Amino acid sequence: MHDLAQLEPIARDLPQTKRGHERCFALLLSANELFVKNGYEAVSLDDIVNHAGGGSKASIYKYFGNKEGLFKAICDYRREQFYKDISLACMSEPEELRSYLIRILSNFLKHIIQPKNIAFIRLVLNQTQKDSTLALYIHENGAKMIQMTIAKALAKAHEDGDLNCPHPNNSAMLYFGILRDYEWRIILGVDLVINEQEAINHIEYCVDRFLDGHQKP
Structure with a gap:
């Protein structure tokens, strides 16, 4: 059972x-499952109701x-789940900024390479080209919000x-560019086989260079 509060920013008329x-x-x-499987245009509201088994x-x-x-509600819901998956808003007080930045990118990458994602x-991307x-x-409500969260930490x-x-x-913006190659390979459908240790090494190296460039003179 999902927490009722999860629907507050998603459903326009919150069920009681x-x-x-x-x-x-x-x-x-x-709707999420059918849209991903068959495409937005191919799915009717009747299809969604029948698949849900009620309503x-x-x-x-x-x-x-x-x-x-x-569809917007699905995007909102998945954004909230994404925030939780990468622990974006969670920077514990004693945590070093370097550790935080590495953790966010590592979790971000693990999330975006999952086939369902x-x-x-x-x-x-297909829908936004049309609308x-x-x-x-x-x-x-997605990319900009994530960027602003990191900007606040910086x-x-x-x-x-x-x-x-x-x-x-x-x-x-520069920080999230660290994963830009991975993102483009996903978007373009290039085969993406991730060596976890190589990915971690890449993230750590780039975060260190990022922080080097922001040291006080």
Whole structure:
């Protein structure tokens, strides 16, 4: 059973009962599975209802507005799960910035190379090519939010005198560029066989160079 609070930023009309909550999640997860498997355009609301084994199209309209709203809700849900998977918001007080930056990239890479996540990334890219409003929404509530979280950590390190980082947003963009080659290989469908130790070595090396470039003069 998912926590009811998980639906607060996702469903437009938050279900008030356990049954309504379960129905809402069943529709969300069924739509996610069908969209990834068959493509957004090929899936109807009836397909989603039938696959979920309950609910109705009226439930989709109530909880998500329409098919487009349901797709956005899936993106929101997966973003929240992604945050948890990579522990993005969790930087314990005694943790060194270097360890934090390495951990985030390591978890990020482990996440994006999973086949189910690769398939969803490609689905999103396909849809955003057709809908500029959706593209902006995904960027503002996904990539930009992740970048801002790292920028805040870098800004704090600058304020504490640990780094020379007067432009944390630019530095956060540079930081995520460490994994850009992996991301492009995923997007382009290039075979991606990851040697875990080599990946860790790459991340550690690049984070060290990143921090070297932000040392106080």
